[in-house]
Amino acid sequence: MLRKGMQILNDPFKNKGTAFTIEERKKYGLLGLLPSCVRTIEEQADEIYRLYQAKNSRIEQRHLLMEVFNTNRTLFFYLMEKHITEFMPVVYDPVIAEAIEQYNERYIKPQDAAYLSIEHPELIKEELIDAADGRDIRLIVVTDAEGILGIGDWGVNGVDISVGKLMVYTAAAGIDPSQVLPVSIDAGTNNEKLLKSSNYLGNRIKRVEGQEYFDFIDKFVDAVEGLFPKSLLHFEDFGRGTAARILDKYQDKILTFNDDIQGTGIIALAGVLGAMNISKEKITDQTFLTFGAGTAGMGIAKMLYDELIRQGLTPAEAKKHFYLVDKQGLLFEDTPGLTPKQKPFTRQRSEFTNADELTNLLAVVKAVHPTVMIGTSTQPGSFNEAVVKEMAAHTPRPVIFPLSNPTKLAEAKAADLLKWTDGRALIATGIPVKDIEYNGTVYQIGQANNALIYPGVGFGALAAEAKVLNDNMLAAAAHALSGLVDPEKSGAAVLPPVSKLTEFSKRVAERVAESAIDQGLAGDGITDAKKAVAEKIWKPQY
Numbered sequence: 001m002l003r004k005g006m007q008i009l010n011d012p013f014k015n016k017g018t019a020f021t022i023e024e025r026k027k028y029g030l031l032g033l034l035p036s037c038v039r040t041i042e043e044q045a046d047e048i049y050r051l052y053q054a055k056n057s058r059i060e061q062r063h064l065l066m067e068v069f070n071t072n073r074t075l076f077f078y079l080m081e082k083h084i085t086e087f088m089p090v091v092y093d094p095v096i097a098e099a100i101e102q103y104n105e106r107y108i109k110p111q112d113a114a115y116l117s118i119e120h121p122e123l124i125k126e127e128l129i130d131a132a133d134g135r136d137i138r139l140i141v142v143t144d145a146e147g148i149l150g151i152g153d154w155g156v157n158g159v160d161i162s163v164g165k166l167m168v169y170t171a172a173a174g175i176d177p178s179q180v181l182p183v184s185i186d187a188g189t190n191n192e193k194l195l196k197s198s199n200y201l202g203n204r205i206k207r208v209e210g211q212e213y214f215d216f217i218d219k220f221v222d223a224v225e226g227l228f229p230k231s232l233l234h235f236e237d238f239g240r241g242t243a244a245r246i247l248d249k250y251q252d253k254i255l256t257f258n259d260d261i262q263g264t265g266i267i268a269l270a271g272v273l274g275a276m277n278i279s280k281e282k283i284t285d286q287t288f289l290t291f292g293a294g295t296a297g298m299g300i301a302k303m304l305y306d307e308l309i310r311q312g313l314t315p316a317e318a319k320k321h322f323y324l325v326d327k328q329g330l331l332f333e334d335t336p337g338l339t340p341k342q343k344p345f346t347r348q349r350s351e352f353t354n355a356d357e358l359t360n361l362l363a364v365v366k367a368v369h370p371t372v373m374i375g376t377s378t379q380p381g382s383f384n385e386a387v388v389k390e391m392a393a394h395t396p397r398p399v400i401f402p403l404s405n406p407t408k409l410a411e412a413k414a415a416d417l418l419k420w421t422d423g424r425a426l427i428a429t430g431i432p433v434k435d436i437e438y439n440g441t442v443y444q445i446g447q448a449n450n451a452l453i454y455p456g457v458g459f460g461a462l463a464a465e466a467k468v469l470n471d472n473m474l475a476a477a478a479h480a481l482s483g484l485v486d487p488e489k490s491g492a493a494v495l496p497p498v499s500k501l502t503e504f505s506k507r508v509a510e511r512v513a514e515s516a517i518d519q520g521l522a523g524d525g526i527t528d529a530k531k532a533v534a535e536k537i538w539k540p541q542y
């Protein structure tokens with residue numbers, strides 16, 4: 001057993017470090033355990049920020065911030081609130097991708113996550129109980145790491161994405177960090193590098209698939225529902241063959257959310273609505289091309305499709321606005337290897353005189369003249385000059401969203417898109433991009449990353465104690481971001497900036513909670529969305 005004082009210093013949810021007052025030091029058995037100087041949180045934050053600035057790489061900066069996170073959550077989130085725009089890319093995407101790739105080589109602490117092994121379904125409940133350690137868990141982010149961002153299968157290393165997504169939940173929306181639980185499902189890995197690595201920390205087996213895998217997921221969901229019945233279960237970075245199937249099974253039964261399908265869908269729709277505000281065009285007049293019709297691509301197509309229906313189109317009319325391009329080229333009814341989500345959005349060969357030639361992006365762009373082109377393909381540079389110029393030749397304000405993460409996988413760079421379109425492109429990227437000056441105008445580039453929306457969505461659902469998270473609530477979230485950017489300003493972004501993340505996450509949360517209340521899906525006695533949200537916001541103060 002740790003001494004009483006050490007116990008509190010080692011508990012990141014309670015620790016204040018040098019900020020413990022003399023009174024507290026007496027009370028908690030901390031006398032003599034700390035240097036005599038008592039600091040304010042402000043002073044502690046200034047010291048850490050100085051150290052942060054002295055680091056000479058972003059990954060080193062991340063390690064420093066993770067050390068603070070591991071020892072003192074309040075201080076970490078105090079810092080994060082102060083430096084949100086600067087810290088987001090360091091604690092989250094893109095630097096998180098590097099951290100995941102190096103996790104086994106740099107492992108020091110388990111970061112209060114729950115590690116579940118596919119080889120021990122009988123232990124799931126105990127493992128969750130041990131990891132939660134008596135805390136009142138309200139939010140779980142679970143990953144099996146089959147499809148981490150666009151960098152593939154990272155086995156147990158992927159736990160960092162669960163931790164990172166939860167950090168953003170607290171920083172953006174104010175979820176109490178002691179009420180969250182990151183979960184890693186270790187179902188093996190097909191990453192040969194990890195399987196061969198002497199310091200890999202997960203199960204050194206090929207990924208378990210099929211019935212055994214889905215049975216494990218069912219057991220996990222049951223355990224979560226039994227242990228933490230008031231929680232939201234957020235799925236992150238599952239594979240193309242499992243993510244949608246799990247969501248379909250549970251979305252009407254429990255409070256659950258798939259970020260890559262739904263979060264990405266909402267932020268892409270919000271970005272397209274933002275672009276329409278600037279171009280003064282109608283969303284119902286657009287032709288959408290989704291390049292990379294996987295988990296995220298199909299989530300986006302579905303959200304855009306639902307919006308066209310809400311705006312008055314019939315299902316048959318709405319479907320005509322979509323073209324999906326994947327590895328096979330344009331997806332037709334008879335294309336081999338279609339996923340269940342792709343099938344309803346496929347085209348017929350008879351619509352084209354050259355259907356057999358539509359096997360690459362440029363040929364498809366030439367044939368269909370998209371006005372909105374969204375990339376979730378993991379193919380860097382695929383929105384090249386020829387493709388973009390061809391698209392821009394047929395529409396005054398081409399809407400182009402290269403969304404693949406991290407930076408090295410983006411379909412295009414924002415600066416190139418502006419150059420190739422003479423500044424006409426309306427752009428959003430997956431990773432953050434600094435302002436770009438082109439021909440005398442300063443362009444702000446919106447970040448269409450689900451991080452800009454899922455914190456508000458999840459927090460709103462939790463604040464309302466919603467029973468499920470349904471399409472109406474997701475649509476409310478997408479529309480909540482409109483009106484935050486001045487569309488008349490030249491170079492305006494299609495989405496609000498990360499510097500306003502806290503503000504607009506609150507707004508998103510209120511709209512989502514309101515939608516739950518209006519639909520009769522909120523908890524007993526919850527009738528005022530604003531009040532419900534305000535009451536639950538956690539602040540980083542001692």
Ligand SMILES: NC(=O)c1ccc[n+]([C@@H]2O[C@H](COP(=O)([O-])OP(=O)(O)OC[C@H]3O[C@@H](n4cnc5c(N)ncnc54)[C@H](O)[C@@H]3O)[C@@H](O)[C@H]2O)c1
Nearest residue numbers: 149150240292293294295296326327377404405430449450
């Ligand atoms: N910005 C965001 O918020 C956000 C959210 C989710 C995913 N993403 C990014 O989107 C990318 C895809 O993620 P996912 O979860 O959908 O993965 P996924 O594996 O489910 O989908 C990727 C799709 O791209 C297709 N693809 C691969 N090579 C291709 C090629 N040469 N041409 C056309 N299509 C090709 C695959 O067949 C697959 O259908 C990742 O880079 C991820 O980081 C971004």
Ligand SMILES: O=C(O)C[C@H](O)C(=O)O
Nearest residue numbers: 093149150260405449450
């Ligand atoms: O994690 C991100 O940056 C966004 C998204 O969930 C992704 O998988 O790329």
Ligand SMILES: [Mn+2]
Nearest residue numbers: 149236237260
């Ligand atoms: Mn993801």
